[in-house]
Amino acid sequence: MSDTTEDIEIELLLEALFQRYHYDFRNYARASIKRRLAQALTQLGFTTLSALQDRVLHDPKMLPRLLDFLTVQVSEMFRDPSYFKALREKVLPHLSTYPSLRVWIAGCSTGEEVYSLAILFKEEGLYDRTIFYATDINPDALAAAEAGVYAVDRVRKFTENHQRSGGKSSLSDHYTAAYGRAVFDSSLRNRVVFSDHSLVTDAVFAEMHLISCRNVMIYFDRPLQDRAIGLFRESLARKGFLGLGSKESLRFSTHAPAFADFVPEDKIYQRREP
Amino acid sequence: MTGEPRKVVVVGASAGAVQALLTILPALPARFALPVLVVVHIPPDRDNMLVPLLQSKCRITVKEAEDKEPIEDGVVYFAPSDYHMLVETNQSLALSTDEAVNFSRPSIDVLFESAADAFGAEVVGVILTGANHDGAAGLRKIHAAGGMAIVQDRAEAYATAMPDAALRACPAARTMTIDAITTYLTSLGAA
Ligand SMILES: C[S@@+](CC[C@H](N)C(=O)[O-])C[C@H]1O[C@@H](n2cnc3c(N)ncnc32)[C@H](O)[C@@H]1O
Numbered sequence: 001m002s003d004t005t006e007d008i009e010i011e012l013l014l015e016a017l018f019q020r021y022h023y024d025f026r027n028y029a030r031a032s033i034k035r036r037l038a039q040a041l042t043q044l045g046f047t048t049l050s051a052l053q054d055r056v057l058h059d060p061k062m063l064p065r066l067l068d069f070l071t072v073q074v075s076e077m078f079r080d081p082s083y084f085k086a087l088r089e090k091v092l093p094h095l096s097t098y099p100s101l102r103v104w105i106a107g108c109s110t111g112e113e114v115y116s117l118a119i120l121f122k123e124e125g126l127y128d129r130t131i132f133y134a135t136d137i138n139p140d141a142l143a144a145a146e147a148g149v150y151a152v153d154r155v156r157k158f159t160e161n162h163q164r165s166g167g168k169s170s171l172s173d174h175y176t177a178a179y180g181r182a183v184f185d186s187s188l189r190n191r192v193v194f195s196d197h198s199l200v201t202d203a204v205f206a207e208m209h210l211i212s213c214r215n216v217m218i219y220f221d222r223p224l225q226d227r228a229i230g231l232f233r234e235s236l237a238r239k240g241f242l243g244l245g246s247k248e249s250l251r252f253s254t255h256a257p258a259f260a261d262f263v264p265e266d267k268i269y270q271r272r273e274p
Numbered sequence: 275m276t277g278e279p280r281k282v283v284v285v286g287a288s289a290g291a292v293q294a295l296l297t298i299l300p301a302l303p304a305r306f307a308l309p310v311l312v313v314v315h316i317p318p319d320r321d322n323m324l325v326p327l328l329q330s331k332c333r334i335t336v337k338e339a340e341d342k343e344p345i346e347d348g349v350v351y352f353a354p355s356d357y358h359m360l361v362e363t364n365q366s367l368a369l370s371t372d373e374a375v376n377f378s379r380p381s382i383d384v385l386f387e388s389a390a391d392a393f394g395a396e397v398v399g400v401i402l403t404g405a406n407h408d409g410a411a412g413l414r415k416i417h418a419a420g421g422m423a424i425v426q427d428r429a430e431a432y433a434t435a436m437p438d439a440a441l442r443a444c445p446a447a448r449t450m451t452i453d454a455i456t457t458y459l460t461s462l463g464a465a
Contacts, residue, residue, distance in 0.1 A: 029342070029368040031360035031388040036372070074371050215371050218341050225342075247341050247357055247369050 009049035010037060016053050017070075021063055023137065024200045025070055027224040033070065040069035064140055071138045072219065075112040076154065077171075078161035079214070080246050084120055085166045086266040087210075091241050092124045095209055101130040104208045104235065106199060106228075107216030108134040111145025112158075115174070116165075117212065118188040123168040127191065133206065135197035146194045148184035155182045199228040204235040211236060214245040222252060229255045236271040243268045280364055281308050281396045282345070283459060284389045286382030286412070288315040288404030290432025292324060294452055295402075296331060299350060301456045304333040306463040310350040311339075311367070311389065313359060313380045315408070325352050341369040348463075353380035360388040364396075376408040386412025395420030398462065400455060401447075402426045404436025410443035423447035424455060 003011075010033065014026045025033060037049060044065060046052040056062040078084050095101055103121075108114050114134045121127040136142050150158075159171045175182040197205070199216065211232050217225045232242050233255045242250075242259065244267040250256045259269040287294055291314045302310075314324060328336045332350070339351040339359050344366050351367060353359035358380050362368040375381035382401070386409060389397050399416040401409045403426060417423040425447045428434040441447055450458065 029360075029362055029370070031362050031368055031391065032358075032370045032372060034391065035360075035384065035387070072370070072372050074373055218369055218371065222342050245371075247354060249340075252342070 006034075006049065009053070010034060013037070013049050013053045013056075016057055017063075017066075020057055021060075022201060023063075023067070023070075024198070027200070027221045028070075028219050029221055032072075032219060036069045036072070040066060043069075067138050068140065071136075071141070073109050073138065073141050074215075075109040076161065077112045077116045077158035078165045078167075079112070079116075080266070081161045081164035083165075083214075083243060083246070083266045083268070084116060084161075085164070086263040086268055087117075087243065088120055088124060088166050090263055091210065091243075091268060092120070092126060094239070094241075096124070096126060098209060099129065101126060101209045102206055103130055103132045104206075104211045104213075105132060105134045106197070106211060106213040106232075108136050108142075108145055108194075109138075110141050111148055112150070113212065113214065114145055114192060115148060115184050115188050116162075118192065119162070119167070119169070119171075119174055120165070122188070130191060132192040133208075134192055134194045137196065137198045139196065142194050142196065146189065148186075148189060150182050150184070152177055152180050152182050199231060200224060204231050206235070207237050208235050208240055209237050210241045210243070212243045214243065215248070216245075217248050218245060226253050226255065229253045233258050233271065238271065238273060240271045241268060242271070279396055280347075280393070281398065281462070282361070282364070282389060282393050283308050283310045283398045283400065283462070284386055284416075285310065285312045285400045285402065286314075286386065286404070286409040286436075287312075287402035288406055288408065288433065288436055290403035291315070292327075293432065294426065295324070295328065297452050298456045298459065299328055299334065299336065300331045302332070302334045302350075302460060302463065304348075306334045306348045306460075308463045309345045309347055310334075311345075311353075311359065311361070311385060312350060313353045313382045313385045313409075315378050315380070315404070315406075316355045339367050339369065341367075343367045353385065355380070358384045360384060361392040362388075364392045376406060378406070378408045382409030383412040387415050390415045390419040390421060393421070397421035398424065398459075400424045400426075400459075401437055401440040402452075403431040403433050405433040406435060407439040409436060410439040413440045413447060414444040417444050417446055424458070425449050426455065427451045
């Protein structure tokens with residue numbers, strides 16, 4: 001089938017975003033991008049993507065608003081509790097043999113995964129020797145992550161997940177509730193570096209013992225997934241660990257041979273000896 | 275959008291889905307010539323028992339869809355619970371954790387609309403029993419793209435809200451009983 005006008009407009013808009021602002025969505029899974037651009041059109045009040053493109057090219061203030069549609073900020077604390085349980089029971093015992101640790105949370109969104117890992121590391125006595133790098137491309141999401149404030153009605157689910165992940169403390173030990181919001185303790189982020197980093201356009205920045213990148217690569221096409229996995233491969237220390245989202249895997253990656261299955265049912269891999 | 279025109283069947287169901295699918299899918303021959311993509315609403319915690327159940331009853335291959343998986347003829351793909359299933363091109367699927375649509379993830383609308391985008395007029399969309407409105411907008415889009423829209427006859431549907439909503443959104447859809455749907459799909463996929 002030939003491309004529709006809408007397909008052409010999507011192509012041009014993504015190219016414009018890349019050339020003008022260096023945000024590169026050109027190789028993201030297109031069906032989902034298309035849905036979200038359709039939402040952006042109605043909610044931002046444009047009739048065509050060409051009109052939206054015109055605006056965003058000439059008005060940088062439009063960029064963050066568009067980014068909120070192009071990136072998906074859906075997250076929760078201890079999402080997929082069995083993943084965090086597997087980290088707790090199977091990965092952290094290995095990590096505890098190192099005197100200092102570096103952990104990278106790639107695509108950290110609004111921070112739920114960051115606070116989950118910080119609490120987990122605290123409970124297991126590893127927090128004080130760890131530096132966490134929490135990265136994302138969405139500046140608003142990063143700011144929210146750094147603030148660590150969540151609507152209190154979400155906390156019930158967070159608490160339930162935390163318990164199911166084998167949590168040793170009570171989640172309420174880690175936040176104070178006020179005015180309908182749960183404010184997470186700053187002692188959970190005093191060892192976290194939040195920064196802007198793209199798995200598509202940026203390079204590796206430090207050697208890591210654990211990388212958690214969940215529900216980010218699912219938005220990429222296969223070649224882009226492979227680029228990101230290449231970064232993780234390069235960044236991981238010998239025998240370092242990589243955790244992915246529950247529907248993500250290394251199975252189709254050219255880098256697969258560099259990793260061993262560690263906890264296959266929770267998509268946790270270990271870097272092989274080079 | 276890539277490749278030769280090829281046909282696809284997309285199915286959406288909610289309350290009462292298991293019975294309906296247990297009638298349709300086991301009737302399809304092992305060498306069914308089309309891919310079948312299915313979204314069923316299941317509570318996220320009650321994990322997909324449906325796939326193993328249908329695997330044991332069907333001659334055609336039944337599996338849970340994987341991200342960026344190629345779409346093959348003669349395979350039934352189910353959206354995993356808590357993920358949307360989208361048609362990426364007429365050759366491959368994608369999963370996503372985008373927000374729920376119509377309070378549903380997976381959502382039938384998300385599957386149907388992306389199928390209409392990728393397969394154009396080559397889509398056969400089927401709305402079965404269900405107690406909500408998901409799928410109605412998707413079915414309308416399939417029909418608008420020149421595809422075939424089918425709605426289960428409300429007289430025999432376990433829950434009628436979904437067939438009713440689909441017919442309201444897409445009055446040109448054909449109403450069929452489960453048996454008629456089964457016969458129609460079987461003849462469509464006779465290689
Ligand atoms: C669905 S959220 C995942 C949040 C969290 N990891 C989880 O699993 O709950 C996806 C995140 O990936 C971010 N993202 C998208 N493209 C990215 C890229 N190229 N590099 C880094 N992060 C990206 C988005 O901004 C968004 O915050």
